[in-house]
Amino acid sequence: MTQATNEVRSGSGVVATARRRRKKLTFDKVSFMAVFLGLPLVIYLVFVISPFAQAIYYSMTSWGGFDNNMPFVGLDNYVKLFNDDVFMLSVRNSITLAIFLPIVTVILSLVLATLVTIGGSSRGQIKGLKGAGFYRVISFFPYVIPAVVIGIIWAQIFDPRNGLLNGILTAVGLDGFKDYAWLGDARTAMIASMVVIVWGFVGFYMILFIAAIKGIPAETFEAARIDGAGRFRTAISITIPLIRDNIQTAYVYMGILALDAFVYMSVLNSTGGPENSTLVMSQKLFSTAFQKGQFGLACAMGVVLAAITLLFSALVFLVNKITGGSQDVSE
Amino acid sequence: MTIQNKPLQRRGFLRGALATAVLLPVGGALASCAGGGGSTETSKAPAGEVDPTKNPFGLASTGALDAVIFKGGYGIDYVEFAGKILSKNFPDIDVKISPSTDIAQELQPRFAGGTPPDLIDNSGAKSIGFSTILDQLEDLQDVIDANNLEGTKISDTLFAGVLAPGTFDGKLAAINYVLTVYAWWYSASLFKENGWTVPTTWDEALALGAQAKEKGKYLFVWGKEAATYYLTMAIESAIKEGGDEVRLSLENLKPDCWSQPAMQEVLTALEKIVAAGYMMPGGSGTKFTAAQAAWSNDQEGLLYPSGSWIENEMKDQTKEGFEMTGAPVPVVSSSPKIDQKGVRSAGGEPFIVPSKGVNPAAGKELLRTMLSKEAATNFAKEKLAPTVVKGTVPADGFGSTALVSQTTMLENAGKNIFTWNFIDTYGMNADLLVPWNSFLDGKLDVAGLTSAMQKITDNVANDSSVKKIEVK
Numbered sequence: 001m002t003q004a005t006n007e008v009r010s011g012s013g014v015v016a017t018a019r020r021r022r023k024k025l026t027f028d029k030v031s032f033m034a035v036f037l038g039l040p041l042v043i044y045l046v047f048v049i050s051p052f053a054q055a056i057y058y059s060m061t062s063w064g065g066f067d068n069n070m071p072f073v074g075l076d077n078y079v080k081l082f083n084d085d086v087f088m089l090s091v092r093n094s095i096t097l098a099i100f101l102p103i104v105t106v107i108l109s110l111v112l113a114t115l116v117t118i119g120g121s122s123r124g125q126i127k128g129l130k131g132a133g134f135y136r137v138i139s140f141f142p143y144v145i146p147a148v149v150i151g152i153i154w155a156q157i158f159d160p161r162n163g164l165l166n167g168i169l170t171a172v173g174l175d176g177f178k179d180y181a182w183l184g185d186a187r188t189a190m191i192a193s194m195v196v197i198v199w200g201f202v203g204f205y206m207i208l209f210i211a212a213i214k215g216i217p218a219e220t221f222e223a224a225r226i227d228g229a230g231r232f233r234t235a236i237s238i239t240i241p242l243i244r245d246n247i248q249t250a251y252v253y254m255g256i257l258a259l260d261a262f263v264y265m266s267v268l269n270s271t272g273g274p275e276n277s278t279l280v281m282s283q284k285l286f287s288t289a290f291q292k293g294q295f296g297l298a299c300a301m302g303v304v305l306a307a308i309t310l311l312f313s314a315l316v317f318l319v320n321k322i323t324g325g326s327q328d329v330s331e
Numbered sequence: 332m333t334i335q336n337k338p339l340q341r342r343g344f345l346r347g348a349l350a351t352a353v354l355l356p357v358g359g360a361l362a363s364c365a366g367g368g369g370s371t372e373t374s375k376a377p378a379g380e381v382d383p384t385k386n387p388f389g390l391a392s393t394g395a396l397d398a399v400i401f402k403g404g405y406g407i408d409y410v411e412f413a414g415k416i417l418s419k420n421f422p423d424i425d426v427k428i429s430p431s432t433d434i435a436q437e438l439q440p441r442f443a444g445g446t447p448p449d450l451i452d453n454s455g456a457k458s459i460g461f462s463t464i465l466d467q468l469e470d471l472q473d474v475i476d477a478n479n480l481e482g483t484k485i486s487d488t489l490f491a492g493v494l495a496p497g498t499f500d501g502k503l504a505a506i507n508y509v510l511t512v513y514a515w516w517y518s519a520s521l522f523k524e525n526g527w528t529v530p531t532t533w534d535e536a537l538a539l540g541a542q543a544k545e546k547g548k549y550l551f552v553w554g555k556e557a558a559t560y561y562l563t564m565a566i567e568s569a570i571k572e573g574g575d576e577v578r579l580s581l582e583n584l585k586p587d588c589w590s591q592p593a594m595q596e597v598l599t600a601l602e603k604i605v606a607a608g609y610m611m612p613g614g615s616g617t618k619f620t621a622a623q624a625a626w627s628n629d630q631e632g633l634l635y636p637s638g639s640w641i642e643n644e645m646k647d648q649t650k651e652g653f654e655m656t657g658a659p660v661p662v663v664s665s666s667p668k669i670d671q672k673g674v675r676s677a678g679g680e681p682f683i684v685p686s687k688g689v690n691p692a693a694g695k696e697l698l699r700t701m702l703s704k705e706a707a708t709n710f711a712k713e714k715l716a717p718t719v720v721k722g723t724v725p726a727d728g729f730g731s732t733a734l735v736s737q738t739t740m741l742e743n744a745g746k747n748i749f750t751w752n753f754i755d756t757y758g759m760n761a762d763l764l765v766p767w768n769s770f771l772d773g774k775l776d777v778a779g780l781t782s783a784m785q786k787i788t789d790n791v792a793n794d795s796s797v798k799k800i801e802v803k
Contacts, residue, residue: 062796064463066442073796086762159621160613181616184555184772189616271556271764274615274772290435291758293463294796 052306058299065295077300087301089276090284091308094259096190097280098312101197101258102251109202110247112139113209114235118221122231126221136210139203147200151267154196158182158268183269186277193268193278197261205250212243248320255312259305262286281305379692385420387477387699388692395425396693399438401454402430404640405509405680409710410452413701416480420700424693435459442467447685449694453505454680460758461499461681462798468504469684471497474695475506480703488702490741492748493678493719499800506698507678509710510717511638512737513563514657514674518650519732521630529634529658531671533568533600536661540609543633550609552632554619558767559760564636565601567675568660569594570749574668582753582802584792589784596663598777605773615768624648627655636660638679642733643714655733657740673747674740678719753788756800762787 059077061070081087116132129135142150157164160181169177182192216239224234240247262282265273272279281301289298381389396417400407407430414426431437435457441447442464453459475486475494490510497505517529525546530536540550553561570578573593580588588594604610611632614622623641626632627649635641642655649655662671682701684694700706707720715731717724717738728734741748754760766783769775775783791797 065439066459066464067467068443068445155618158616159618160616161611161625162621179612181613181772184613184616184768186774269555271761271768274765274768274774276765287758287761290439290457291460291761292797293435293460293758297796 055299055302058296059303060300061296062294063296063299064293065289065298066293070296073296077297078304080297081300081304086276086279087281087284090272090279090281091304093190093277093279094261094281094305094308097194097197097258097261098255098308100194101261102254104194105198105201105205105254106247106250108198109205109250110209110240112202112206113213114231114239116206117210117213118234118239119231122225126218126225136207139206141203142200143204145200147263148267150196150200151264154192154199155183155268158192160184183278184274186273186275189269189273189277193265193273196268197258197264200264201254201257205254208250209243209246212246213239216242244320248316252313252316255316256309259309259312281308384478384482386696388473388695390421390424390690390692390696392421393423394690394693395427396450396690396697397448397688398426398428398450398694398697399431399434399448400428400452401434401458401680402432403455404644405710405714405716409706409713410697410701412709413697413703413706416703416706417697417700420480421696426697433457442685445687447688449684449688449690450697451683451685452508452680453683456760458681458755461504461756462800464683464685465499465502465504465798465800467685467687468502469686469691469695471503471506471684471695471698474698474702475503477699480700480705485699485702488704488721489719490721492676492750496677496750496752497681505681505683506702506719508680508682508701508718509678509714510676510719510737511640511679512657512674512676512740513567513636513638513660514736514740515564515634515636515660516641516655516657516733517634518627518630519654519656520652521633527633530661531659532661532665533597533603533663536600537603537607537609539633540604540607544609548630549611549632550604551634551636552611552622552626553614553771554617554622555615555768556764557619557622557637558614558771559754559763560636561601561771562754562763562767563675564660565594565597566751568597568662570675570751571660571669571671571673571747572596572663572667575749578749578751579802581788582751584753584757584788584799586785586789586792588788589781593663595777595781598780600663602770602777605771610771610773615772620644620648627653639716639733639737640679642731643716657733657736659740659744669747669749670744672740672743672745673749674744675750676741676744676748677750752802757791757797759787759791 058070060072060074062073062077063070112135116128116135118126118128120127120129120132145153156162158181160166160179163182165182166177166180169180183189220238220242221234224238229237260282261280265278265280266283266286269278272283282305285298285301285305288294288301379386379389379391381387396414398410398414400410407428410428414428417424418426432455434451434453434455438447438451438459442459447467453461475489477485479485479488493507493510494503497503497507515529521527522529525542527539527542528535530539536550543550551561566578566581569591570593573591577591577593580591611622611625623635623637623645626635627645630650630653639657642649659672659674682698684691684698688694702718702720704720704723707718708723710716710718711723711734712729715729715734717734724734724738726735728738754763763784766775766780766787770777770780792799
């Protein structure tokens with residue numbers, strides 16, 4: 001991080017050199033720039049930027065999707081969206097996911113990562129719990145399974161009549177859960193779906209955090225222990241500040257995934273769930289485009305989704321900065 | 332027509348979206364080129380020699396045929412069967428028949444780019460809404476005016492009324508190939524064993540529910556993706572009770588279409604059944620195939636409202652000796668406007684021929700081949716479902732009780748065969764599922780259901796960007 005500041009400082013110098021050298025454009029340099037700068041830029045413009053720009057343009061047309069007839073309607077689609085109860089509900093659901101999924105997943109995986117790296121015996125070397133390697137492997141398993149399969153497995157577990165969950169609950173005497181439809185009741189459908197997504201990702205983020213924690217020199221932990229810090233104190237005061245960047249990245253990734261959540265939600269409740277309680281924006285977008293043939297409107301939804309995603313990332317960075325993330329401790 | 336619960340493929344969607352984005356400017360450029368190049372492309376003269384029996388559409392002897400067929404409950408082998416016959420008749424045509432489980436997603440870029448296939452089976456839960464592509468489809472009147480391979484005029488070989496669902500604003504845009512009868516289905520052996528009779532009114536249905544409960548069974552089962560099967564049943568019952576005006580009001584999305592007395596009476600009767608606990612609980616959290624298996628395999632439910640594809644769909648999960656049989660859905664009173672024996676029957680699997688395809692004549696020729704007696708009989712035999720072509724099912728129904736009962740129901744119904752399209756035309760099924768799951772779960776009353784459904788239809792009716800198709 002201090003390196004970064006160094007670079008910035010010397011930035012003006014770099015620009016100056018570039019300006020000085022601009023006169024001598026050799027074939028070597030031009031061809032190098034064409035291949036390594038021009039080509040990727042063109043690819044980026046054609047495959048990333050232009051679809052974005054097109055989607056924004058389409059969002060202002062009433063294009064049906066199956067022809068080339070695209071009447072321009074200005075911002076009508078956006079007006080329509082913000083007056084559409086179901087779409088606004090799906091926005092709310094997506095935001096709910098973006099709020100809770102990253103928090104729960106990151107905290108859970110952080111706890112697990114701490115346990116298997118520094119949570120072990122306080123004698124001798126800093127190490128994780130006994131059998132840490134084993135836990136690491138099993139908690140990574142869910143991530144190896146494709147999302148669709150995870151959805152199908154959990155849909156079976158939540159099945160009201162033959163599902164594992166209700167089987168266990170009724171077996172321990174909670175008869176109120178007989179035939180209870182976890183995914184079919186508006187009160188529980190969203191929470192049940194969130195549990196599935198968290199279950200699928202905890203292992204992955206745990207591995208990510210383990211790698212980060214392993215990057216911290218053992219001496220730091222040893223010093224803390226000599227100073228009398230317990231495991232919890234070590235985790236709060238040493239580990240978290242030192243892997244802050246990783247946590248921020250994990251948070252943003254998980255948030256973006258939560259704002260999408262398409263595969264999980266459509267496998268668990270393909271139709272949007274009871275009272276649309278698990279309908280997310282991407283599902284609504286999909287059905288508007290392909291089932292109703294309103295691509296213009298669907299593009300407008302896409303633009304709104306992109307705006308919310310950007311806003312979310314900006315918010316995470318801002319919060320991190322305000323809480324002191326820019327003060328560098330990792331050197 | 333079976334529900335495809337294939338998880339949506341987002342990767343494919345993204346790829347498709349990307350492809351579209353890339354194709355569109357190209358397609359647009361191409362289209363403008365074609366526009367500037369003159370009208371030779373648009374007025375395609377028959378490339379081959381026109382012969383009323385052998386080649387009514389003037390198909391060129393060489394070239395290719397590109398067909399995309401929805402691969403659902405019926406598979407695609409029945410089209411391949413017809414494709415083989417076509418290959419025999421036109422040996423130099425390169426026949427390509429591809430399956431698709433997601434017609435709208437897969438073909439959207441091709442429609443937008445102006446290169447659609449020659450023949451499409453636009454079916455499944457993810458079919459293309461007809462109102463969006465109507466202008467780009469061939470009028471198939473010349474197909475039914477043509478002779479079939481055996482030399483009979485095709486329109487004379489079809490069941491009555493089967494072309495209605497494919498006709499939009501007077502244009503025959505789709506020919507539905509499979510004849511579907513909507514009914515409620517039951518195990519004849521189970522009913523016989525217990526001395527039950529199939530109800531013809533809703534009061535009888537309620538009484539049967541009580542008898543079922545004594546045996547520890549439920550009257551109905553339902554699954555979350557198929558809650559609207561009960562809507563289909565309710566609409567059918569309401570149309571029989573209140574007559575054709577009920578249907579027209581719904582088809583044209585009238586502002587009070589769900590509040591019509593007949594509709595309300597049926598919904599109230601259903602509400603009584605729900606309140607009495609005669610629905611198998613937990614349906615809103617159960618996958619529809621699991622719910623259907625609880626009926627066909629575990630016999631926990633007595634009746635299931637569905638289309639006649641149900642036999643084929645549950646083939647592997649039906650108890651031995653089940654004797655699946657269909658019966659027309661009940662009515663409210665003893666004097667309905669349309670006889671209780673009336674049924675909703677419609678062609679399913681709509682086949683369309685896009686005008687912009689490379690070889691529309693080949694698409695039509697394949698369709699004509701499929702409508703031949705040979706291909707239609709093959710379908711009935713392989714799929715245990717009748718096609719829209721008459722006289723292909725023998726009296727024993729190839730050993731299927733369901734198939735025999737379909738024929739019986741159609742015979743008993745006589746003239747009282749009807750159907751409706753508005754839910755599919757405007758793609759409202761997904762929206763309607765939500766209140767129906769709540770209603771069947773007992774969480775929403777008739778008033779709440781009515782206003783929820785009215786809101787959905789009103790939204791479409793008031794949306795000026797949605798093209799309306801008036802039904803008379």
